[in-house]
Amino acid sequence: MSTTFEEKLENAKKVLEELSNPEIALADGMKKYTQGIELLKEASKMIEDAKLEYETLQKSEEK
Numbered sequence: 001m002s003t004t005f006e007e008k009l010e011n012a013k014k015v016l017e018e019l020s021n022p023e024i025a026l027a028d029g030m031k032k033y034t035q036g037i038e039l040l041k042e043a044s045k046m047i048e049d050a051k052l053e054y055e056t057l058q059k060s061e062e063k
Helices: 005-019 026-062
Strands: none
Touching: 005 026
């Protein structure tokens, strides 16, 4: 199931909140950190893809 950009950011925010818990175990913290980084990479790729699509549309309208 594909998630939206907004859902990815919301999930990353939840991960950050979980990492803020001072009682989180190191292993759990590392898993959450890795999960958060992956979510942010996916969101960043979505932005880049949208930017490329926008630029392609702009170029095709100029012709």
